[in-house]
Amino acid sequence: MTVHYVDEAGQIPEGQHRMYEIDGKSIGVYNVKGEYYAILNYCPHQGAQLCKGPVCGTTLLSPVYEYEYGKQGEIVRCPWHGWEFDIRTGKSLVEGKSRLRRYAVIHENGKIGIEV
Ligand code: FES
Numbered sequence: 001m002t003v004h005y006v007d008e009a010g011q012i013p014e015g016q017h018r019m020y021e022i023d024g025k026s027i028g029v030y031n032v033k034g035e036y037y038a039i040l041n042y043c044p045h046q047g048a049q050l051c052k053g054p055v056c057g058t059t060l061l062s063p064v065y066e067y068e069y070g071k072q073g074e075i076v077r078c079p080w081h082g083w084e085f086d087i088r089t090g091k092s093l094v095e096g097k098s099r100l101r102r103y104a105v106i107h108e109n110g111k112i113g114i115e116v
Helices: none
Strands: 003-008 017-022 025-032 035-040 055-060 068-077 084-086 102-108 111-115
Touching: 003 017, 025 068, 025 111
Parallel strands: none
Antiparallel strands: 003 111, 017 025, 025 035, 035 102, 055 068, 068 084, 102 111
16 A cells, blocks of 8 residues: 555535546545545445535435435436435445445545545
């Protein structure tokens, strides 16, 4: 594993993400409430460029006929078929076994690095 320093931390404001190309991989780095997460720009369902999808929230588990919205800013929704993934864990909210390829993010000395 090699750490690739890609940007200054301030270049990714909270709630935003930026894209980087590293070793032929397209990787999105997301700032979720001050923490950085890196995911491969590839949806495990059918291969869409996942990072083109919106960052949003989702409906939480709740009793029948009650709808509770939460996790605002923690979910990315695939632009093709709408599968939702938790940016922090990489887990699919649609199909339990699907998971995003994630990378460790190094945040030191004001710089953002991705371990690839
Ligand atoms: S390709 Fe992402 S939900 Fe289908």
